[in-house]
Amino acid sequence: MAVDKDVIIFGLVLLLLLLFLGGLAYAVVSNNLALAVASLLVAALAYAVWKADILLRLKEYERAVIFRFGRFVGVRGPGWVLIFPPFEEYRIVDLRVQTIDIPKQEVVTKDNIVLMIDAVIYLKVVDPAKAVLTVDDYKEASTLFVKSSIRDLIGGMTLEDVIGSIEDLNKKIHEELQKMAKEWGVEVVSVQIKDIDIPERVRKAMHDMMVAEKEKRARTERAMAKKIELEAIKEAVKDMNDRVLLYFYLETLKELAGGRATKIIYPLDFSTLAKAISARIGGVVPPEKVESDLKKYKDVIEKLLG
Numbered sequence: 001m002a003v004d005k006d007v008i009i010f011g012l013v014l015l016l017l018l019l020f021l022g023g024l025a026y027a028v029v030s031n032n033l034a035l036a037v038a039s040l041l042v043a044a045l046a047y048a049v050w051k052a053d054i055l056l057r058l059k060e061y062e063r064a065v066i067f068r069f070g071r072f073v074g075v076r077g078p079g080w081v082l083i084f085p086p087f088e089e090y091r092i093v094d095l096r097v098q099t100i101d102i103p104k105q106e107v108v109t110k111d112n113i114v115l116m117i118d119a120v121i122y123l124k125v126v127d128p129a130k131a132v133l134t135v136d137d138y139k140e141a142s143t144l145f146v147k148s149s150i151r152d153l154i155g156g157m158t159l160e161d162v163i164g165s166i167e168d169l170n171k172k173i174h175e176e177l178q179k180m181a182k183e184w185g186v187e188v189v190s191v192q193i194k195d196i197d198i199p200e201r202v203r204k205a206m207h208d209m210m211v212a213e214k215e216k217r218a219r220t221e222r223a224m225a226k227k228i229e230l231e232a233i234k235e236a237v238k239d240m241n242d243r244v245l246l247y248f249y250l251e252t253l254k255e256l257a258g259g260r261a262t263k264i265i266y267p268l269d270f271s272t273l274a275k276a277i278s279a280r281i282g283g284v285v286p287p288e289k290v291e292s293d294l295k296k297y298k299d300v301i302e303k304l305l306g
Helices: 005-030 033-051 128-133 138-155 159-163 166-184 200-237 242-257 270-280 287-296 298-305
Strands: 055-058 062-068 071-076 079-082 088-094 098-108 114-125 186-197
Touching (some): 114 138, 128 166, 138 166, 159 166
Antiparallel strands (some): 055 079
């Protein structure tokens, strides 16, 4: 079971006080001036122990960087560490992975789009002495470096490039920060761009462009399908006799009229019908040819439609 620091300090102070009182009493009885002075010194020491932080209890993930008369003398911990103020002072360093949240900042892209970008840094101290001696505040230094890197990198990219290169940006910033942090006794675990706020008008424009692109692809696919269909029809028409062509024309007329051939198609003249049929089948059979074929079977068509 761990002993509380305050209990140890109290016990030490109590022991010094007992020594002081015992020494002072003996000095008075024996009329010993030197012993009286020594007792006063013990009392002063007891007061210093009580008021000053001379005993540190460092956890497993903590280290104390010690300075004596302003000079670095070593790193101590974990466990109990004895400090002798005012001759010594210390700074405690945490060795665990630490998270630094970088607030959102405005960044202007190469194509003049204003973005709000925030990021997060994960790092840990691997050399406590360097973390204290080589940089004033490694967290603040890391934050400023990442903010500057984000502005520089994204400032030279278009919005489209930024959106498609988040992982590459994270990797590049991580590598550049690690080069500097190594001199600080710090290991950069990860750097991640968390969020990119795109202006609403730009977001809407991007959505419209995406929809338009999808519609364009759909039209292209439909056109290709139609082309294939017309080429197949053109190839098939070569081997059709007049009776088969007539049947083909009549089926096309039904498609044109939506199944209501009697009410819609019959009143039209053959020239108009021929043009409609030719257009419907993509012009693979000229209107003149269609009209000529229809006229051959005028009586049959009128009887079917009428």
